Amino acid sequence: MFNVNYFSVLLKMSDRKSGSKRRKLAKSESGNFSNRREDRRNNELAIVDLYREQPVQMFPLNIDCFDEIFDYLSLKDLHHFAQTCSAMQKVCGEYFKFNFFANDYYRIEGDGIYTTYSSQSGAFNECIRISAFSQFIMQLEHYMDTFEPLYYINSHIDQYSSLKQIGFSCINLNGPEYECIQELLAKVEIVQIWICALDGDFYDCLKFCRNLKHFSIRYCDIVCSQMLEDGVRTLQYPWLTQEYPKLEHLELIPFKKLQIDELSMFFACNSHVQSFSTSGQCLWVNRNVLLKSAAHLDKLEIRMIEVKMAPTDEFGVPETRMQAICTLVNQLHEHGFFRRLHFYINDDEQIPSIDELASVAGLEKLCIRKFKKDYSLVPLTNVRELVIWEGAKNIDLEALANKCVKLERLYFGSHTIDHLLPFIRRSAKLNKVKAFSKIKTNFSIAISNLNAQREKLAGAHKLIIYVPDNIFLATKWTARNGDVNLSLVELRRGDSYEFTIS
Template sequence: MTLRREAEKRKSSPLGTEMASLCKVSLKMVAPPIMKLDIDCFHEVFDYLCLDDIISIGHTCQRLQRIASRFIQQNFAAKRKTYVNDNIYMCWKPRQISIFSLFIEKISIFGDFPDSFLSINAVRFHLLNEIRLAQIELDSVKIECIKAILPQVEVIELDQCCFKQNFYGDFLKLCPKLHRLSVSRSSYDRDGGTIIGTDNEWMRQKYASLEHLELTDLYEFKGNELKHFFESNQNVHSFSTDAKSLLINRQSFLSCGGKIQRLAIDFHPKNIDSDAEPAFIVNLIYQLLTELYEKGFYRSLHLYITFFDRNNCLQKLFSMDSLEMIGGFVTLIENPLLNVKNLDINKGLDVTNLEEFPDKFPKLERIHFTEATANDILPFVRQSKSLKVMKIDLLVDGTHLEKGVLDLVALDKERSTLIRARKLMIYVNETVFLATKWATSDLNLKFIELRRGESFEFKHLNARHRFITSF
């Protein structure tokens, strides 16, 4: 918590302020020597600066705007901490939008405010490829405001949105490059089984570029639209839903002739039946997932746990050979999970056997902590030889971390004792990264390399989990 307070109090660094002042020259003056530096030199300097400093430098002239923007694209691609302007959330402050609008790639709109869509209509977002809309009633006026950018959008997430028009003809048809579509709790005609829009006919269309579909909080399908969708869109290789929707539409999924690579499940037993014992619900899900796996509907399972397993009833799900990824509230693993490659541990957990975790995941390649101490990560550094990526959103206290500086030499030495260990990329929050960069300069050692946390996105198939852990 001390680091967090220090980060909030931190002002722009003297180097960033000095660079910005040096770059502000009138057109009548000769360019200062700093302007003779090439792009690589500027990027090397930017590596010592926080995002606000880099943006300030980008405000000074068009050349530095281009250089700063390119650096930001490369090193802050996964940044999700957002600023709000007219209920539009993005990783840019309102005063920065006019300068950097050409380089904004992701925006989110929360709440039904018409001005949000008017603001988007007034700004040119040339690189925008991801839109998330939440708690909005989409009508023809709002769609018209974003119509110009829909042809370039690749990711669309709709959460609790009401759409009273034809979802395909008036919306999806305008998105020819769509790769990922998520519709969560967005049904208008819930009693009729409609997911979104006036009907489910959009599921009978073919989407040439679509690779991932997420549908959550579903009611029972009345027809064969789910079966038709997967059989007509063989290019869709991953699907995400919640456990309740999976059970309600059991027969629809079992009758699907299509096949996908990855199935992601958001699981909380109380969302299925608040009166039933969690172990009973787990058994139902286990049986259905086993049936779907045996019939070849999916190859690998991503499981997102959204409750504390007080009764230790999840071990049956954890024993599935298809399990490849576990995320959320993971507190206890009894037996080794031989096929799990990705692990996401939520913050605030009372994990008493964390030192045993590396032995439970012999094939672990990537791990993500929303919050961890340096002591939490040490067992994985020392024991997980297949591990190649570790991301910690907030790293606080512990061994080898002093005054915000991570002792990379010590961590490298710890890793070097592990036979046939892969080199480990550690992604940390900006405070730790900059403190370590200024203290040690060299962040790339033989077995350990430190990088900005915002430069790597731990991708989740489940949209709700992605935004819970990212914002």
């Protein structure tokens, strides 16, 4: 369990008042997962319970003091802390809820929920069971396994009071199991089904999703039935003709080329849907349906994750593909089908030139695997969010930063601090950077130096940098008085903010 001397050291380092501000910011950035008023009430109840249940000297500490203490702990240590008593479990759980909700690895096993953690002592992405945080977990995934672990969740469903999202990946979902997940589906707001084998009856389960706000289905069979009309086989998608009263977002990426006439009926029945995500191929095949649609979306997301096409297909050649999509997108924007565009490119071979994208109407977010050195750095004048999965070798990053004049959010994979410096120095509107690194070394960041660089930029917004836990903790323990919140640069745990990157 937790070391008492270790805790005493942390108490001495927690006399600042920045916790309240950080907690408020965390609440405002937690997306679909939280309601601020409810979360404040939960915090207040936790504090009341501390006084009522534990007449120990440390419990009159302000809740913000505990926030400061927890900033020095790995997830494993925080979990140990939460196991000391029920009152501390609530306080640790609230911190966990706002600082680890964006972890994409909360897996269901036969005996509970597991995730990974890193620490300043050398642990890197090690597995841990987090049973003490059951009531604070907001998203779960069941991946490439039998259905047995879901029976565990079903039998403990009351423990997961904060659960909002469930994902199924690479498994078979068949009729006998549907009854098991009905109560689970009724509880959540976000459902993701990726690369799963389904039968047509699965879509009947959507009627149990009373709170469904986001529904994502990738590389699955979306056909419910097939009918023969005059000797011609017709595919049926009745689930797309239903109304989903709370639905805000639909992601539909079939695993094969399909024309889906029911999409028109879907948007007619669900005019409250604000965003639609699909593959470039699906968008192209259904272009006539969408151009005739009366839908007026806030956001269109295009993911260039296509199956291999024959070279003779009009959409199969990379040059033709990108040009065709850009032309179609501009037509859809002019038609009023969407207002803002998010573009995801998984394979850099799909983008022979970035010039076409620069002129696409409504483009606010660009996600690309890597920038190539032969790209011409044209002005990305309207891009507010840029994601580069695998870095940008031999690229003039200073020039790229200058071209993204409205950039507010940046995600950099396989990064070094040198990759971030040009944007810290040049991008005045930039306010969030998530820097993912596969480096196991627990190096600390000289945050005061970054802050000094930022101060030289006229009109610079405050920048929050989200980093992996091992780097955050190494910096926290080596920073002067543990201060990682300076005037223009602040460091936070990477799992406290969610970037959609694929």
